[in-house]
Amino acid sequence: MVVEISGVPLHLAHPDELPVRWVGQEEVMRQLLAAWLVVDEQDLPMNPRLLGKPGVGKTTLAYAAARRLGREVYILQATVDTRPEDLLVTPVIEGEARLRYVASPLVTAMLRGGIAIVDEGNRMSEKSWASLAPLLDNRRYVESIVAGIKIKAHPMFRLVATMNDDASTFDLPEYIHSRLQPQILVDFPERDEEFAILKENLPFSDEALLTYVTDFLQQAHAADERYTVRDGINIARFVCKLERVDELPVRRQDALRLSILQILGEEALRYAPGL
Secondary structure, eight states: OEEEETTEEEEOOOOOOOOOOOOSOHHHHHHHHHHHOOOSTTOOOOOOEEEEOTTSSHHHHHHHHHHHTTOOEEEEEOOTTOOHHHHSEEEEEOSTTOEEEEEOHHHHHHHHTOEEEEETGGGSOHHHHHTTGGGSSTTOEEEETTTTEEEEOOTTOEEEEEEEOSSSSOOOOHHHHTTSOOEEEOOOOOHHHHHHHHHHHOTTSOHHHHHHHHHHHHHHHHTTOOOOHHHHHHHHHHHHHHHTOTTSOOOHHHHHHHHHHHHHOGGGGGGSTTO
């Protein structure tokens, strides 16, 4: 799809389609939806950030919330190499002496009234965040220096940033920090929620395996380990595969030990009784 802004044709991105469903932790879902709500014509939506350990489901939560509202979702993966033009408009050479301007997923969401997820936002530099500053306050626009245009956000546009609370990230500058509010903490799920998440992602697994992995994760959480439900999904999935390789059949205990060892390392075996 192509739209024209101030005489400049912009080629739009396609929305993301993910087969995910949010299970449990309805309180954080409620907080996210509340942040996006507009309660009066004088009001504006907020730009929340979801903070938590890698693998706790921050992106899944953001996507599921957007789909719950029936909106198009556009995910922009932030990295240390993300440039302002990557966030806004990128020029692409098309034919001889011709440029084609391609809108980022974020700008596409702005124009179509969709929801943009800036994934792992605190891996992005201050220079890149600075290009979004006017979008995150009551101005709600961005300026593309490359294309020479100002792009205003659709009234239905919403934004959320996910951020990992680990050491491999940038500290947000204060003027961005104050624009990305509220901060919503996504923590480890409770036991029944964790089991439900495993079952949702591994419908082909037996309950005994899911119960064992859930217990393993809960013991690790109690010891303040950073193992997440994503790790549990990978452990159980690998066990299922190991057990179904016809040429190399293995016992459940051996498959579990190998899976935990290769996914999390030997130190994780302390939380795996019977192995």
